[in-house]
Amino acid sequence: MSASVTEQTEKLVQPILTDMNLELVEVEFTKEGKNWFLRVFIDKPGGVDIEECERVSEQLSERLDDSDPISTPYYLEVSSPGAERPLKKPADFHAHIGHHVYVKLYQPIDGAKEYEGILVSFDENEQAKLEIKDKARTKYVEIPFKKMAKARLAVSFN
Template identity: 45%
Template structure:
């Protein structure tokens, strides 16, 4: 297990009881480097959406626990926030909740397809999430055909943002 994965797992174990106690959902925890700074981010949600006050409530308790446990060696910035409109779907529970919703999918490597009588490599797809299992995700495309994608090939899947 990498240091990043260890930090995320330990942070998730600390914040989960705080989130559950407040009847929120823990969407994700990530430990990432952006520029020269490390960030420990926790994304929380609830029906109707998360408020700034909700984030502050969780952040204060989480910060105290992080200070007490002190397991992250690097200097970092801790954030607690809503996953936002275009939230990524990382876990099975996210996919299950999103069945029937429109999603956008980006692949690590393009798939060869015919477009306007020309073979092109396509890395981005959108459609309605119809099914998933441990190895695949299935979406219904605009032409009502189904497309099954291997989960290992998916770089990112998120809810589509309606315009």
């Protein structure tokens, strides 16, 4: 059920976001305790504000009521992905070159399944190059997009 709900929600929200020059980061439909939540994460360069989230929520709520893709009661939440926004698509990586990122892998590369560092590049073969600190040394690791289980921006305190 949740895959079709997220896909239908993406189709309903995309025209709203296009009109407002906003980007869809992620849609999730998840149960927490006894309640269902439909969460829509939106963004734009410089971030989104509460008024933009409210406008998207109001318009999306109307479209969801009209098409009625969800049979169970749920809460709709529209928000920014925050400082540690997920990186889901190759375009997300291209847009965040030079940023501090965290990547978790399906299988180890060079003995590790998790890396955090500066995203130096993301090439045409969908391979990310990260600059990481290993004790006092700087080194580089190349990670294929298809081997990433999860990736997100990371807050750096250096």
